[in-house]
Amino acid sequence: MCRQSATVCLVKLPALSGCSGLSLAERLVRLPDPRHRRGRRHPFVAVLLIASSAVMAGARSYAAIGQWARSAPQEALSRLGARLLISLNVRVAPSAATIRRIIAAVCPGGLADLTGSDPAGAESVAADDKSARGSRHGEVPAAHLLAAMTSDGRTLTQLRVPDKTNEITCFAALLAPFKPGWW
Structure with a gap:
């Protein structure tokens, strides 16, 4: 990951060709998920989309992003790909701490x-x-x-x-x- 050096970061870059006509979600799918396989609860792209939507809505901190995610309507969370609790048929937004950890690792x-x-x-x-x-x-x-x-x-x-x-x-x-x- 890029935490160690710029060279490592550039080696792992996704293919840049063919990205010009893609939506943000289609572009983010090409980004490698830095998390370990074990313990993932929220989809990687969904967390990034929720964070970017909150920032576009005016959130300036991780706490504000988490607050926006908690108060987002179910339809918005569904469109952004948030995790679905099948038993309750409810979309669950990631916490501010989860959003912060994922953004820090990207x-x-x-x-x-x-x-x-x-x-x-x-x-x-x-x-x-x-x-x-x-x-x-x-x-x-x-x-x-x-x-x-x-x-x-x-x-x-x-x-x-x-x-x-x-x-x-x-x-x-x-x-x-x-x-x-x-x-």
């Missing part, structure tokens, strides 16, 4: 590539780095991310910069999934 480079834009037709591409807010835990430093964006503000890709290095060493790896002809 490869940010693969997720950014699947949900990002195609650089074709862009006038220019810019790179920017940020430390992810709230990602520092005890002695573990905050996640340092490097992203590529087009001149009109569309995100192309993103990867985590390995600890004890800087973003300059990862710049070539950031642009590696794209054709060398456009840059």
Whole structure:
């Protein structure tokens, strides 16, 4: 996973070809599930769709995402693919803790590539780095991310910069999934 280095993250990227006409759910299916097989209760894509729907609705924290998921109507949870309790015929939303664990384990480079834009037709591409807010835990430093964006503000890709290095060493790896002809 991308928690160790940017190289590992980019090796596990899903195929980028053929993603341009797909819906968000169809793109997220291509992302590998980072969880162990044992103990999975909620579908991986459903958790990501619920989280993205909550953020689109204005949620700014994991607690707000969990609150949105708990109060979402059954029809919305059904469309997003939430887990079904067959005995009660009720859709169950994941908790805020489950959402937080899954989002923290997802490869940010693969997720950014699947949900990002195609650089074709862009006038220019810019790179920017940020430390992810709230990602520092005890002695573990905050996640340092490097992203590529087009001149009109569309995100192309993103990867985590390995600890004890800087973003300059990862710049070539950031642009590696794209054709060398456009840059």
